[in-house]
Amino acid sequence: EAQVTQNPRYLITVTGKKLTVTCSQNMNHEYMSWYRQDPGLGLRQIYYSMNVEVTDKGDVPEGYKVSRKEKRNFPLILESPSPNQTSLYFCASSRDLVDTQYFGPGTRLTVL
Amino acid sequence: AQSVTQLDSQVPVFEEAPVELRCNYSSSVSVYLFWYVQYPNQGLQLLLKYLSGSTLVKGINGFEAEFNKSQTSFHLRKPSVHISDTAEYFCAVSDPYSNYQLIWGAGTKLIIKP
Numbered sequence: 001e002a003q004v005t006q007n008p009r010y011l012i013t014v015t016g017k018k019l020t021v022t023c024s025q026n027m028n029h030e031y032m033s034w035y036r037q038d039p040g041l042g043l044r045q046i047y048y049s050m051n052v053e054v055t056d057k058g059d060v061p062e063g064y065k066v067s068r069k070e071k072r073n074f075p076l077i078l079e080s081p082s083p084n085q086t087s088l089y090f091c092a093s094s095r096d097l098v099d100t101q102y103f104g105p106g107t108r109l110t111v112l
Numbered sequence: 113a114q115s116v117t118q119l120d121s122q123v124p125v126f127e128e129a130p131v132e133l134r135c136n137y138s139s140s141v142s143v144y145l146f147w148y149v150q151y152p153n154q155g156l157q158l159l160l161k162y163l164s165g166s167t168l169v170k171g172i173n174g175f176e177a178e179f180n181k182s183q184t185s186f187h188l189r190k191p192s193v194h195i196s197d198t199a200e201y202f203c204a205v206s207d208p209y210s211n212y213q214l215i216w217g218a219g220t221k222l223i224i225k226p
Contacts, residue, residue, distance in 0.1 A: 004155075040121070042202060042218040043156075058213070090155055097212040098144050098163065103155035 002027045006091050006104035013081055014112050021076045021107050023091030031094045032074040033058070033101070034066065036087040043090070049074055050097075081111040114139050114207040118217035126225045127195055133188040133220045135203030144206040145186040146214070147177055151199045159201070162186065173197070198224045 004025045013019055025032065033048040035058075045058030049068040063085055065077040074093075078085060088108050092101040115138040125131045137143065147159040160171025167179040177188045186203060203217040 040218055042118075042216040043204075044216070045213065048213070092156075098206055100158045100161065101148075101156075101214070103157065105155050 002102070004091055004093055004102050004104040006089075006107050008107060009105060010108050012110045012112065015082055016080050019078050019081060019109075021078075021089060021091075021109070023074045023076065023104060024072050025074075025091075025093040025102070026072065027093060027095075027102065028071065029093035029095055029102070030071070031096055031099075032068065033092045034064070034074070034076050035090045035092065036060065036085075037090060037106075038087050046076070046089075081109075083111050085109065086111050113210065114143070114205055114215045116203055116205050116215050116217040118201075118203055118220045120220050121218065122221045122223060124223040124225055125193055128192050130191050131189065131193050131197075131222065133201050133203075133222065135186045135188065135217055137184050137186070137203075137205045137215075139184070139207075139209075141208055143208065144212070145177075145179060146204040146206075147171065147175070147186070147188050148202045148204060149199045150202065150219075156202065159188070193222070193224055195224050195226065197222055 007022045030051045034046040035043040044060045047066040049055045091104040094101045117136045119134045145162040148156040150156045160169045162169045162179045170176045200219045200221045202219045204214045206212040
């Protein structure tokens with residue numbers, strides 16, 4: 001089954017404790033992206049990757065890191081999480097920039 | 113820079129009634145347009161998209177949208193809604209001046225009243 005998986009689905013952590021949210025797709029997609037969703041703000045892009053080893057900042061990259069060492073995986077790293085990073089996070093992938101994006105189920109992160 | 117406005121944060125409608133969810137974008141340059149739907153506690157999935165050609169686009173679950181270049185709008189419509197259409201709907205526009213990155217609207221919650 002074609003899908004984007006994210007782990008964990010739910011995470012409660014404390015300020016400053018490094019964490020990683022994994023994202024994996026099995027569709028051989030070139031393009032992957034991370035979004036955060038906050039009430040009333042829609043989706044805001046954090047980082048995106050056009051292909052392996054190529055990543056770039058989205059609209060809200062501060063406090064986040066990513067890496068794309070292989071095509072299928074695109075982890076999101078929070079080196080020192082803060083409460084303002086409490087949000088719902090989505091990973092997405094697509095064949096290219098204007099093709100349909102396929103979304104993961106989301107990761108709900110709470111930073112205390 | 114491109115921006116997307118979804119004028120209604122919530123739209124309540126009775127079951128079997130028609131609905132229109134509005135989406136306007138800021139730039140009249142050639143753009144690609146998308147509607148995504150998010151059912152409760154799920155990720156987003158594509159409803160429909162406009163890349164070129166006919167301005168009336170049909171999508172899944174009986175939804176359609178009309179691209180209006182002069183009014184820079186891409187409103188979503190359904191002639192008769194069902195309780196299963198309860199979801200949040202997002203309009204998105206690709207921005208050719210930002211490497212075709214998607215710019216998202218804030219979303220419209222469709223509330224179906226029985």
